[in-house]
Structures are given as C-alpha cells and as structure tokens.
Amino acid sequence: MEHIVFEIGLAIGLIxxxxxxxxxLRFSVIPLYILVGMAVGPHAFHWGAIDLRFIHSAELIDVLGRIGVLFLLFYLGLEFSVGRLLKSGKNIAVGGTIYIAINFTLGMLFGWISGFPLEEILVIAGITTISSSAIVAKVLVDLKRTANPETEMILGIIMFEDVFLAVYLSILSGLILSGSTSLGGVLLSAAVSLGFMLAVLIIGRKAVPLLNKYLNIKSNEIFLLVIFAALFIIAGFSEKLHVAEAIGALLVGLVLAETQHRKRIESLIIPFRDFFGAIFFFGFGLTIDPTSLFTKETVFLSLGAVIVTLIGNFVAGMLAGRTAGLTPKSSTNIGLTIVSRGEFSIIVANLGKAGGLLAVLQPFAALYVLILAILGPLLTKETKLVYRALNKIFKWELPKRSVPDQ
Known part of the structure; x- marks a missing residue:
C-alpha cells in the first residue's frame, strides 16, 4: 500500500x-481509456525491473470505477424524467421484450452452432445479450442525445435488461453452481426487481413537492452531501435486492429530474461524473488480460459473436422503435447506441468460471467486450452515415425532391 497514492496519480495522468x-484525433475517448488500462494492468507485459503494472491500486481503482458508473447513470436520469418514462411504459415493455428475445435467441443459436455444451451456451447467450449501462450513458451524454425521441426507449431497454438479468442470473447460478434452480425463487427475484423500480419511480414522483422544499439548501457543500447520501444509499440498497446498483442510481436521477433543483444538481455533479466515469473505463481495462485474447479459438469466437450482436441489435432496435412509432432513423439509433457490451458480460463470464465451465469463456468475453466497447461508441457517433448507407438498401425514406424555381 506504500505506493498507492503514486499509482493513483499515475493512473489519473495516463487517463x-x-x-x-x-x-x-477527434476519436471516442472510451476505447482509449480502456486500452490505456490494458497496457498497465496487472496482466500486462513487463520487462524485469521495468514494471509499469498497476497492482497495489487495482482494487481501489475498481471501487472508484464503480462510483463512476453510479454518477454516469445518475446524470443520465437527471437529463430525463419519470413522467416521460411512465407514459412510455407499454412501448418500453414491448421494445424490451423484443430486444431480449432476439439477442438471447441469437446468442443461444451461436453457442449451439459453435459446438458448446448447454451450460456454456447459456453463459454465451448471457454475455451477448446484456448491453453496458455505463458505456451507453457516457455516449448519450457526450453526444448530447439525452433529449432525442429514441432516448426513452434506450433507457427503458436498459432497465428492462436489469429485470431480465435478475431472473437470468438466478437461473444460471442454480444450474451451474448448485445444479438446480427454484421456479419460485426466480419469480420472486423478478418480482422484487420490478417492484423496487416501480416503487422508487412512483413514490419518488409523489414526493416531488417535499423534495422541492427540503432540498432548498443554500450551502452547496451540504446540498451535495444530501444528494450523494441519497444516491449511494438507494444504489447500495438496490444491490441488496439484486437490482444493479447502476439502475438504482438511474432511478434516483429520474426522481430528482422532476424537482426544481435539477439544474443545480446537474451543474454540481458534472465534474464528478467526468472524473469518476473516466476512472471506470480505465479500471475496466485493468481487468483484461491481453495475453489470453489472441488465441485462434478466442478470436474467431469473439468475431463471430460481434457479427451476431450487430445483426441482432440492428433488427431489435428497428422493431422496438417501429412498435413505439419512431422513425427508421431513430430506430437505427436505438440498435447502434446499445450495441456496446461491458460490465454485465464480464459478470456472466466470471459466473461461468466459478462453475468450472470451459476456460475459453473468460478470454472470449474479454475480447468480445473490448471490440464492442470500441466499436459501439464509434457506430453511435456515426449513426447518420450508417443510416444513409442502409437507407440506400432498404429505401425507408425516399430522397427529397428539389422544387424548381418558378
């Protein structure tokens, strides 16, 4: 621990x-943060006495990164509102079901075609189904798309994925770790997750007048302490109920977005969002072992899964968007924005490792996540170019004809 302050300083400098x-380079910053983390992580190359690996501070950076995810999702919630989300409840339920059904089915088929046993197939399907809340939040904020018409569907799918994840992990843990699973336990887990989300949204909305009154605090220091206490307590409590802590942070942001203090909270929270968010992506890179990524089996498996995910996300995004009455352009944005994979895929892969499944699952997940963590933000940034290219093929919108001068 004697070098931990120096390592943290170096980490911030590298970030x-x-x-x-x-x-x-006018390039998405997320991939660079991840690659820098990989270059100096505990698994990185070193030459004798020349050792630049971050070892002592890795655990602390991981904690700081988790805080970064909370701030990213909290800020994203602030940019939205509970009212808009509740009004779109039916569309979100339909869109989320479409998204999960298509991507999970394709993941199962991919694992089966690749010749894996049933338990490994289930793990692969989980890895390829759940998008990264942190990367999606970062991209939406950086590209200033929080007010776009498709954003409520994107947020809804993220929350819907969390309910699915609670059910899925319950089933997978029972099959892999104990050899059995209880239907009652699975249903209870799903009900608790969904009930908690709805309770926070509904109670939070009813409590807006009280929040307006009691958050009228002159001191910025005390005001931030109150906001941070609410954020961390609710996010931590959500994790105890097996709802991702990031979703808890999103819910807090959605509730506070309804108050008259939203602008003040946003202005004060932005430096924390940017600082801790950057540390999250750097810390994510630290967890990836570069030496295990480039075997023939891992590379082909990862590239195949990336192709399947791109196709599945595009189709699911188009169908989810069209059922909600969105334009083909907005529907394209849905599929491309949530194509990134990250923290949840790694959690599923680690569960496979704990269950003694095939060793290839972890390096496969790491390379697959790395590719989509880099490719996802790039595709999201260039959605206009992607849409124009696809529109030439599918003819969703005819080119506008110029009116001749009279």
Missing amino acids: ALGGLISAR
Whole structure:
C-alpha cells in the first residue's frame, strides 16, 4: 500500500493523456481509456525491473470505477424524467421484450452452432445479450442525445435488461453452481426487481413537492452531501435486492429530474461524473488480460459473436422503435447506441468460471467486450452515415425532391 497514492496519480495522468490524444484525433475517448488500462494492468507485459503494472491500486481503482458508473447513470436520469418514462411504459415493455428475445435467441443459436455444451451456451447467450449501462450513458451524454425521441426507449431497454438479468442470473447460478434452480425463487427475484423500480419511480414522483422544499439548501457543500447520501444509499440498497446498483442510481436521477433543483444538481455533479466515469473505463481495462485474447479459438469466437450482436441489435432496435412509432432513423439509433457490451458480460463470464465451465469463456468475453466497447461508441457517433448507407438498401425514406424555381 506504500505506493498507492503514486499509482493513483499515475493512473489519473495516463487517463488525462488518453483524453488529450482523443481530443486531438477527434476519436471516442472510451476505447482509449480502456486500452490505456490494458497496457498497465496487472496482466500486462513487463520487462524485469521495468514494471509499469498497476497492482497495489487495482482494487481501489475498481471501487472508484464503480462510483463512476453510479454518477454516469445518475446524470443520465437527471437529463430525463419519470413522467416521460411512465407514459412510455407499454412501448418500453414491448421494445424490451423484443430486444431480449432476439439477442438471447441469437446468442443461444451461436453457442449451439459453435459446438458448446448447454451450460456454456447459456453463459454465451448471457454475455451477448446484456448491453453496458455505463458505456451507453457516457455516449448519450457526450453526444448530447439525452433529449432525442429514441432516448426513452434506450433507457427503458436498459432497465428492462436489469429485470431480465435478475431472473437470468438466478437461473444460471442454480444450474451451474448448485445444479438446480427454484421456479419460485426466480419469480420472486423478478418480482422484487420490478417492484423496487416501480416503487422508487412512483413514490419518488409523489414526493416531488417535499423534495422541492427540503432540498432548498443554500450551502452547496451540504446540498451535495444530501444528494450523494441519497444516491449511494438507494444504489447500495438496490444491490441488496439484486437490482444493479447502476439502475438504482438511474432511478434516483429520474426522481430528482422532476424537482426544481435539477439544474443545480446537474451543474454540481458534472465534474464528478467526468472524473469518476473516466476512472471506470480505465479500471475496466485493468481487468483484461491481453495475453489470453489472441488465441485462434478466442478470436474467431469473439468475431463471430460481434457479427451476431450487430445483426441482432440492428433488427431489435428497428422493431422496438417501429412498435413505439419512431422513425427508421431513430430506430437505427436505438440498435447502434446499445450495441456496446461491458460490465454485465464480464459478470456472466466470471459466473461461468466459478462453475468450472470451459476456460475459453473468460478470454472470449474479454475480447468480445473490448471490440464492442470500441466499436459501439464509434457506430453511435456515426449513426447518420450508417443510416444513409442502409437507407440506400432498404429505401425507408425516399430522397427529397428539389422544387424548381418558378
């Protein structure tokens, strides 16, 4: 622990360097943060006495990264509102079901075609189904798309995925770790997750007048302490109920977005969002072992899964968007924005490792996540180009004819 402050300082310096390079190249900053983390992680290459690996501070950086995810999702919730989300409840339920059904089915088929046993197939399907809340939140905020018409569907799918994840992990843990699972336990887990989300949204909305009154605090210091206490307590409590802590943070943001203090909270929270969010992606890179990524089996498996995910996300995004009455362009944005995979895929892969499944699952998940963590933000940034190219094939919208001068 004697070098931990120095390592944290170096980490922040490397993150800043990645940000400067990204700004100079006009390139998405997320992939650079991840790659920098990989280059200095505990698994990175080193030469004798020259050892630049981050070992002592890795656990602390992981905790700081988890805080970063909370701030990213909290801010995303602030940019939205409970009212808009509840009004779109039916569309979100339909869109979320479409998204999960298509991607999970394709993941199962991919695992089966690749010749894996049933338990490994279930793990692969989980890895390829759940998108990264942190990356999606970062991209939406960076590209200033929080007010776009498709954003409520994107947020709804993220929350719907969390309910699915609670059920899925319950089933998978029972099959892999204990060899059995209880239907009652699975249904209870799903009901608790969904009930908690709805309770926070409904009670929070009813409590807006009280929040307006009691958050009228002059001191910014005390005001932030109150906001942070609410954020961390509710996010932590949600994790105890097997709802992702990031979703708890999103719910807090959605509730506070209804108050008259939203603008003040946003202005004060942005530095924390940017700082801790950057540390999350750097810390994510630290967890990836570069030496295990490039075997023939891992590479082909990962590339195949990436192709399947791109196809599944595009089709699911189009169908979910069209059922909600969105334009083909907005529907394309849905599929491309949530294509990134991240923290949840790694959790599922680690569950497979704990159950003694095939060793290839972890390096496969790491490379698959890395590719989509890089490709996802790039595709989201260039949705206009992607849409124009696809529109030439599918003819969703005819080119506008110019009116001749009279």
